[in-house]
Amino acid sequence: MEKxxxxxIVHSENIAGIxxxxxxxxxxxxxxxxxxxxxxxxxxxxxxxxxxAYSDEEQIYKISRLIEKKIDVLQSRxxxxxxxxxxxxVLMKISxxxxxxxxxxxxxxxxxxxxxxxxxxxxxxxxxxxKTDQIMDLYFSLDEMNCVLQYSRTGRIVITxxxxxxxxxxxxxxxxENH
Amino acid sequence: xxxxxxxxxxxxxxxxxxxGTTTIFGYPGGCIMPVFDALYDYTRPENPIFNHVLVRHxxxxxxxxxxxxxxxxxxxxxxxxxxxxxxxxxTGIADxxxxxxxxxxxAGQVGTPAIGSDAFQEVDLVGITQPISKWSYQIRKPxxxxxxxxxxxxxxxxxRKGPVVLDFPKNVQTAKFEYEPQTVDFIRSYTPYPxxxxxxxxxxxxxxxxxxxxxxxxGQGVELAEAREELKQFVEKANLPFAxxxxxxxxxxxxxxxxxxxxxxxxxxxxxxxxxxxxVIIAVGMRFSDRVTGRPSNYAKQAKIIHFDIDKTEFxxxxxxxxxxxxxxxxTLPMVxxxxxxxxxxxxxxxxxxxxxxxxxxxxxxxxxxxTGPLKMGETIAKVTKATGNKAILVTDVGQNQMMSxxxxxxxxxxxxxxxxxxxxxxxxxxxxxxxxxxxxxxxVCFFTGDGxxxxxxxxxxxxxxxxxxxxxxxxxxxxxxxxxxxxxMFFNHRYSFTPMMNPKYELIAKAYDINYELVTExxxxxxxxxxxxxxxxxxxxxxxxxxxxxxxxxxxxxxNVDEMLLEIKR
Numbered sequence: 001m002e003k004x005x006x007x008x009i010v011h012s013e014n015i016a017g018i019x020x021x022x023x024x025x026x027x028x029x030x031x032x033x034x035x036x037x038x039x040x041x042x043x044x045x046x047x048x049x050x051x052x053a054y055s056d057e058e059q060i061y062k063i064s065r066l067i068e069k070k071i072d073v074l075q076s077r078x079x080x081x082x083x084x085x086x087x088x089x090v091l092m093k094i095s096x097x098x099x100x101x102x103x104x105x106x107x108x109x110x111x112x113x114x115x116x117x118x119x120x121x122x123x124x125x126x127x128x129x130x131k132t133d134q135i136m137d138l139y140f141s142l143d144e145m146n147c148v149l150q151y152s153r154t155g156r157i158v159i160t161x162x163x164x165x166x167x168x169x170x171x172x173x174x175x176x177e178n179h
Numbered sequence: 180x181x182x183x184x185x186x187x188x189x190x191x192x193x194x195x196x197x198x199g200t201t202t203i204f205g206y207p208g209g210c211i212m213p214v215f216d217a218l219y220d221y222t223r224p225e226n227p228i229f230n231h232v233l234v235r236h237x238x239x240x241x242x243x244x245x246x247x248x249x250x251x252x253x254x255x256x257x258x259x260x261x262x263x264x265x266x267x268x269x270t271g272i273a274d275x276x277x278x279x280x281x282x283x284x285x286a287g288q289v290g291t292p293a294i295g296s297d298a299f300q301e302v303d304l305v306g307i308t309q310p311i312s313k314w315s316y317q318i319r320k321p322x323x324x325x326x327x328x329x330x331x332x333x334x335x336x337x338x339r340k341g342p343v344v345l346d347f348p349k350n351v352q353t354a355k356f357e358y359e360p361q362t363v364d365f366i367r368s369y370t371p372y373p374x375x376x377x378x379x380x381x382x383x384x385x386x387x388x389x390x391x392x393x394x395x396x397x398g399q400g401v402e403l404a405e406a407r408e409e410l411k412q413f414v415e416k417a418n419l420p421f422a423x424x425x426x427x428x429x430x431x432x433x434x435x436x437x438x439x440x441x442x443x444x445x446x447x448x449x450x451x452x453x454x455x456x457x458x459v460i461i462a463v464g465m466r467f468s469d470r471v472t473g474r475p476s477n478y479a480k481q482a483k484i485i486h487f488d489i490d491k492t493e494f495x496x497x498x499x500x501x502x503x504x505x506x507x508x509x510x511t512l513p514m515v516x517x518x519x520x521x522x523x524x525x526x527x528x529x530x531x532x533x534x535x536x537x538x539x540x541x542x543x544x545x546x547x548x549x550x551t552g553p554l555k556m557g558e559t560i561a562k563v564t565k566a567t568g569n570k571a572i573l574v575t576d577v578g579q580n581q582m583m584s585x586x587x588x589x590x591x592x593x594x595x596x597x598x599x600x601x602x603x604x605x606x607x608x609x610x611x612x613x614x615x616x617x618x619x620x621x622x623x624v625c626f627f628t629g630d631g632x633x634x635x636x637x638x639x640x641x642x643x644x645x646x647x648x649x650x651x652x653x654x655x656x657x658x659x660x661x662x663x664x665x666x667x668x669m670f671f672n673h674r675y676s677f678t679p680m681m682n683p684k685y686e687l688i689a690k691a692y693d694i695n696y697e698l699v700t701e702x703x704x705x706x707x708x709x710x711x712x713x714x715x716x717x718x719x720x721x722x723x724x725x726x727x728x729x730x731x732x733x734x735x736x737x738x739x740n741v742d743e744m745l746l747e748i749k750r
Contacts, residue, residue, distance in 0.1 A: 013368055017305055017315075024310050065492040071314045071334055074368040174367050 001056035005034065007079045007086075007158055008064055010049040011041060011167050013072040022049060022073070025066045031055055035088075035155030043171065046074065050157055075167050084158040090135045091117075092126045093150035094142060099124060105145055112138040123149055132156070184355040187321040188217035191285070191347070194328035196221075196228055197360055200256050202247060202617055204232045204240040208260025209300060211287030213352035218258070232617065232646055235638035237264050239610035241271020242636070244282040246614025248275075249597045250572055250622070252405075254336050255282040255614060261289060262300030266307070270604055273311040275342035277601025278426060279403060281335040282342045284308075290350035291319060304346045313341035321354045325361040333363045338371025339490040340403055373491070375506040375514065382502045383461070383485045384518030387417055390459035392527045394450065394482075395421035396442060396471075399600070400464015400489065401430040406509040407593050410463065411435075413512045417519045420528045422450030424465050425585050429595035433569065439531050443471045444735045445582040448744055449534035451735065454479050455742040463487040464508050467497040468601065473741035487511055541746040542732045547587060553726040554702060556580065556655045560587040562705060563625055563653060566713045571623040572597060574615050574650075576608030576632030579661035582731045584627040594619070606635030612650045613642055623713065625651045630682050631660045640692040643718045651712055652694075654722045657729070658682060665730050669748060689720045700724045 012018045019038060026033055034052040041048035053060065060078050068076040096119060099105040109116065114128035128138055135153055142148050185193075191214055195203070207215040221228040234240045237259045244255025259265050265286035275282045289298040308315040314334045318327050331343040387393060401410050407430055414421050414437050422439045423430060431438055440447030442454070451473075454460070460482045465471070472478045475497055486493070486500040487508045494503040504511050546557030560583055564571070569589040574597040575581040581598055590596070597615045599607040612626035633654055643650055664678040689696035695715050699708045699722070712719045733744040 016317075017309065020306065021309050028310065062496075069490070069492050071366065071369050171367065 001058065003054045003056050005052055005081070006055055006060045007081070007084060007156065008049070008051040008053070008060070008067070008076060009079060009158065009160070010051065010067055010076045011043075011046050011074045012049070012070075013074070014040070014045055014047050015072050018047070018070070018072055019049070021070050022051070022067050025063055026053065028066075029059065029063060031059065031063065037155040037157050043168070050155060052156055075170065077166070079158065079160065083162070084160050086131055086156050086158050087129050088132060088135055088154050088156050089129050090127065090139065090151070090153045092139065092142065092148055092152075093123045094126055094147040095149055096121055096124050098145065098147035102145055102147070105142065105147055108138065108141045108145070112141075114138055182357050185358050186213065186217065186352065187318075187324055187347075187354050187356070188213040188352040190321060190324040190356075190358045191328065191352070192217050192221050192228075193358060193360070194325045195256065197325075197362075198328060198332045199253070200229065202230045202232065203256045203258050204234055204243040204247070204614065205258030206234055206237050206240055206260070206264060208264045208287065210261035210289055210349045211258065211264070211347070211352075213349065214258065214285075214287065214347070230617075231258075232613070232642065234610065235641045236636065237267035238270055238606065239613075239636055239639045239642065241268040241282065241284060242274070242604075242607050242610035243614035243617075243639075243642075244284075245271060245275050245278075245280045245607075246574065246597050246611030247618035248281050248614075249611075249618070250594050250615045251618030252594065253618070254332055255280070257282060257284045259284065259286050260300065261287045261304070262302045264300070265304055266302060269307065269311070270602075272308055272342045272344065274599055274602040274604045274607060276311050276313070278599065279340045279399065280342065281340040283331050283335055283345065284342065285345045285347055287352070288317065288346045288348040291348045292350070294348065304344065308344040311342075312344045315344040315346070317346040317348070318351055319348070321351050321356040324351070325359060326363060329361050329363040330366070333366070334369070338369070372489070372507045372510075373505045375504050375511050379502050379504050380511070380514045381518065383504055383515050386459050386483050386485060386502060387419070387461065387515070388518075388520050388522070391524070392453075392457045393417070393419050393459045393461060393524065394453055394457040395419045396460060396462040396465050397421050397423040397427040397430050398463060398465025399424065399426035399430070400487075400508055401427060402593060404464065404489070404507050404509040406464075406507075406512055407431065409509055409512040409516070413516045413519070416516055417522045418524045418528070419461065420524065420531065422447070424468070424471055424600075425598060426596055426600045427465060428585060429590040429593055432591050433589040434591070437528070440535075441585060444473070445586065445731050445733065447535070448538040448733050448746070449531040451733075451744055452534050452742040453531060455481070455740065457482050459483050459485065461485045461487070463512065464489070466493050469497070471741075472498060473735045473739055473743070477740045538733060538746065546583075549702075554699065554705065554723055556583040556725050556729065557587050558702075559653065559655060559705065559709075559723050559725065560584050560627060562709050564588045566709050567623050567625065571595070571625045572615050572619060574598070574608055574612040574624060574626040576628040577603050577605045578629050578632060578663075579657075579665065579729070579731050580627045580629040580632065580655045582662070583655070586731075588625075592622070605632045608632055609636045609639045609652070610642070612652070613639060613646070613648050616648045616650050617646070623651065624649070625653060627653045627655060629661055630654065630656045630658060630680055637688070640688065640694060643694065644692040647717060649717050652718070652720045653712075654685060654720060655725050656682060656685075656722055657725050657727045659727055661729070662731070664728065668728070668730070669736070685720060685722050695719045696722070698722045698724065
């Protein structure tokens with residue numbers, strides 16, 4: 001079966017140990033996590049996990065079902081790239097002397113709509129948001145000019161394109177049923 | 180007026196009492212001592228709130244809790260210490276997870292300031308048990324005790340049942356606080372009894388009404404849901420033949436006219452062959468385990484499959500389902516039954532008989548009614564079940580004793596099979612039999628074991644001695660690890676690598692534990708020995724010297740199609 005990059009969006013209660021329960025499902029099936037982002041969601045007390053992994057369709061749905069089975073997991077959804085808006089953030093520390101001596105460095109930063117957050121005599125900090133390939137294009141361009149000192153990229157964060165909000169709907173339904 | 184302050188240990192006692200706990204299987208140790216100190220007051224002869232069963236090894240506590248849960252319908256509770264105490268329960272927790280048995284393991288833990296310091300008898304219990312339990316939680320403050328205990332019971336005993344682990348640090352056990360009882364009966368992220376889709380109910384009824392050759396597969400889910408009567412009405416209204424998984428065997432009486440026996444690798448020939456001929460399979464509370472399906476890619480390809488289950492992750496996990504009915508089968512079966520037409524499948528049902536006869540002629544006759552040669556497992560089991568009027572609880576260990584027992588023991592009562600199904604845990608039987616007997620004190624418990632499995636947890640004879648648990652132990656002694664020997668014979672060219680086993684003198688062991696004992700080596704003495712065992716009050720060890728090299732048949736070899744059952748093995 002063909003493997004492609006899938007995104008899982010998981011919502012859980014904010015209880016210690018949920019992340020290890022989620023990652024244990026990937027471990028059990030020996031699937032590498034490509035990226036992982038965890039943060040509080042817009043709903044109080046609920047955390048959101050955005051996980052990407054290369055998998056085939058059957059396997060990723062199996063993973064999702066096993067994750068959703070965990071007691072404190074509210075929902076797990078499998079998404080493909082055409083169903084979501086995707087963003088990542090990169091931070092790069094680049095050499096200020098190289099930047100000043102090579103006009104193409106600044107030109108490349110401008111062309112990628114990246115920003116300089118901080119600059120001193122030794123280094124400058126560049127940031128940009130975008131999709132993986134856009135970020136990697138900036139990195140490779142700057143790296144070719146031998147100016148990259150440090151590089152750090154987040155996992156992807158996503159929101160769905162759908163007009164439905166299944167988790168909010170589910171929680172509202174539960175509230176109605178229990179009051 | 181000052182409010183009452185109590186310790187965390189006392190709060191645990193009150194919380195367990197509030198949940199209706201009456202029996203605890205446990206073993207004390209350093210980090211659980213405050214709890215055992217509180218327990219002392221709850222087990223005083225003048226006011227015994229709890230019956231604490233002191234096992235001889237923590238693995239025994241977990242399996243005994245499983246046996247207790249399976250026969251009583253209540254949650255089995257274990258109480259053990261930290262570190263090695265609780266790691267000894269891991270096999271039982273995993274076993275309970277595989278077989279959906281509601282148990283709660285409460286373990287001591289080092290004090291919270293010492294957690295992570297590699298303190299004496301510290302182990303990362305939550306980390307270890309998360310993948311093999313339904314819920315694993317560390318109680319970090321005394322105010323959480325009532326909530327955590329109630330939540331543990333709610334999770335263990337609802338939905339798809341299973342084990343829960345509570346990690347209880349020592350300083351939380353000793354901390355004093357104002358206790359307030361709590362009841363958890365709702366968790367927003369957990370839907371134990373989901374609502375089935377109406378269209379799936381309709382589709383199921385339509386398929387069943389149109390079926391010419393239907394076959395119902397009955398799993399333990401029917402027993403766990405207490406849906407015996409609902410299943411009976413379902414199969415009888417539409418005249419549906421059924422067969423059971425090993426753990427579903429007592430969901431319906433063995434002698435029900437529509438009962439076609441047991442599914443699986445060592446199941447009956449008829450239902451396994453007919454699986455490949457039927458046009459509609461209706462699976463109720465079973466999970467299409469590899470032991471039932473044989474080669475899954477060729478399993479019932481000709482049939483439409485309707486799957487009733489309480490856990491949606493089971494749908495199409497192993498075998499693709501055409502109709503999925505999510506929910507508690509106690510509720511979903513009547514929904515479908517209501518839409519069924521009264522039907523007649525007599526010709527189809529009749530067609531099982533030729534296979535029943537073939538199996539009888541080739542396998543059962545020689546196993547159950549031999550007239551010469553050494554004693555057989557099958558004949559022993561058949562005589563024991565008959566001696567109990569088919570009303571006893573069957574407990575098995577794992578291996579040939581297990582397969583023979585479930586093949587030849589018969590059932591009239593529900594909750595009568597206690598065996599390690601999914602995990603296949605040797606050593607499960609003896610402690611599980613203790614728990615089973617305590618969970619159903621009015622019933623006879625017959626525990627069949629082999630010489631290998633008995634020796635794995637033989638220390639629990641001490642528990643039987645102390646508790647005076649009336650377990651009838653039937654040791655089918657063949658001086659081999661019989662099942663592995665059979666596979667070595669069949670698939671490893673008769674190379675019996677470490678399967679012959681030297682045995683101790685069980686008579687002396689029984690005597691040491693003050694347990695009644697008899698050895699049977701001759702066929703003529705078997706009936707009388709069984710009769711004496713059943714009529715003797717209290718525990719009994721009946722050692723039966725059975726044929727050493729025997730094969731459990733029929734058998735679907737691993738990787739074969741489910742209907743490719745061997746009825747004989749050429750030696």
